[in-house]
Amino acid sequence: MLLKLHSLPLCLLALSIVPVSAATAASGPALDAAVRQRAELLVHEGRHASIVIALTDGKNSAVYGFGRARADSNSEPDADTVYEIGSITKTMTGLLLADAVTAGKVKLDEPVASLLPGYTIPAFEGQKITLLDLATHFSGLPRLPANLAPADMNNPYAGYGDAQLRTFLASHALAHRPGTVFDYSNLGYGLLGTALAAKAGTTYENLLQEKIARPLGLRSTSTAATPAMRSRLAQGHLSDGKPAHNWDFQAIAPAGAVYSDARDMLIYLQSYMNKTGAAQQLAVQPQQVLEEEHGKKIGLAWIIDQAKGQPFAWHNGQTGGYASFAGYTLDGKRGVIILTNTASDVDALGLASLVPGTLPPLKKVTPQLKEISIAPSELAQYAGDYALAPQFVLTVRQGPEGLLVGATGQGEAPVYASAKDHFFYKAVDAQLEFQRDAQGVITGVVLHQNGQAILGKRKP
Structure with missing residues (x-):
């Protein structure tokens, strides 16, 4: 399953975060009863080691913690517990693109090759891949590069750097014309973040800090967890409950490398909900149709969807030991961040937190097969x-x-x-x-x- 321009034009309303345990009530957005019961059941049955559900109405927020973030701790996870957010990182890469566009530094229809003159970027019958194609997953590039050959499957992206990325791109032939087919691509977002960093003459991490983390006051959001963040890091788990390794990234970092906590992610989400920046508004502007029948579209990473007549924007994420969900209703009245340290999706909890009454029945647990040895x-x-x-x-x-x-x-x-x-x-x-x-x-x-x-x- 992944830049030195003027500051992002952002100003936030004061954010009041109320830490709430799973068993107590407090002022702030209330957690839907069905979502609460489901979260309690998921941790009770051991399907998730811990779950953090953070809600905001755009001004006030509440954080609900379930389970245990670490085996050596008896406390519930809270707003400051750090998780890998996986592919929600892509929304940050999309926001970096939106910022560069609103600053007049790049254009959405600009070929990515113009930002990376030292790379050989594949084209289809002369048509080049644009920044918008990458940001909407319409580039024609595959989900992952064919030359990704991890030395350690528990840390699959650790050894995939710039040299491997260049080698793959130079030899790859696109199967179809850019802009015509949706193919979700971690590779594409790795390339997009690499191009934006190259344009700014810095690294992706530096750009993330300069354009998003520091302007918003995000102190626990980074592609490389600091010692202070690691002291609050929830231990990741595979879907079967066994401990998982944290993932390390190089070239694919812009697709899924970020660590964060609920406190930071609420501030990040609120910047979209309050429409305080031109970059945020551009990032959720629909760019391509995904499902015409259901009205599903995609902006710069963000999926624009609807349920029970309520439009909302969302993205999820998953790594080897974590899963996440971020979403908000487009009227700006309801937003949710869900973080878990088990590699099992929390999308249903996320949608039901935004649109009550949408929680599906809980699937039965498939018995774990017993592994045998074969010569x-x-x-x-x-x-x-x-x-x-x-x-x-x-x-x-x-x-x-x-x-x-x-x-x-x-x-x-x-x-x-x-x-x-x-x-x-x-x-x-x-x-x-x-x-x-x-x-x-x-x-x-x-x-x-x-x-x-x-x-x-x-x-x-």
């Missing part, structure tokens, strides 16, 4: 390419500790054997079932995910 000599037979669709292929190879499975436009992830020919992912709820012919030769694989079973034939 390396036996694993070799599964290696190969399996076409689940004309443009979507699973690539299976034998790694140093077991099978690694990649997919078109995505990185690799380990799978674990539960029985002969049966493997499962730990990072997501999905399983692979390999098929054999009458002679026992593997001919295909079935991907089981989200209630679907998709057959992929093995390529010669």
Whole structure:
């Protein structure tokens, strides 16, 4: 699952944050009863180690904490507990783009190649990728670069730097024309942040601090957690509850590297809700249609959606040990930040906090499959390419500790054997079932995910 211009034109109303425990009431926005009950149940059943739900009406705010942020602490998480926010980072990269545009430094339709003259940026029949294409995921670039080959799957982006990014871009051919197809791309946002930093002659982190963190007074928001932040950092967990490593980023940092806490994120969200800056207004202005039937659109990272007739803007995030949600109603009356230190999404809690009555029934927990050991000599037979669709292929190879499975436009992830020919992912709820012919030769694989079973034939 990722710049020295004039300051962002921002001024905030005074923000009153009321810390609220899961069991007490206080002045400030009230938490929906169904959301509260769901959060309590999620931590009670061990599905999430901790959850922080921060609400704001644009002026006053309240922070509700559930569970435990660290095993060695008996206190509930609060407004100052630090989490990885994952892809909500993209909204900050989008805001940096909006700031550069409103400052007259770049244009949305400007080719990214003009900001990175030392890079070879792919084009499609002469049409170049623009900054807007990157910001709306319409660039034609894949979700992840094909040359992402993590040495440690627990920290997949750590070794992917500028040299690897340049190498991939120089050899990649776009499958379709920029501006025509939505393809969510971490790679694209990594490139966008890299370009904005290059334009300003600084690093992405420095730009983030200069243009967003310092003007807004965000003291715990950074791509590199300070010692003070780490003392308040919630321990991350995999979806199965096991401890997870924190992720390190290089070239893909603008897509998902930021650490933050609820206090900072409320201030950040309020800057959009109160429409106090031209950059914030541009960032949530719809730029492309995602689902015409449902009216879903995308701005500069922000998704513009509606539920029960209520328009709202949102983005979520997930890393190896954390998940997050940020959203607000476009009338500026309700905003929510949700942070958890378990890699399991909290989107339903986020939407229900914005639009009461939308919380779906809680899904039953899928029993954790038991991992078995298979000899390396036996694993070799599964290696190969399996076409689940004309443009979507699973690539299976034998790694140093077991099978690694990649997919078109995505990185690799380990799978674990539960029985002969049966493997499962730990990072997501999905399983692979390999098929054999009458002679026992593997001919295909079935991907089981989200209630679907998709057959992929093995390529010669």
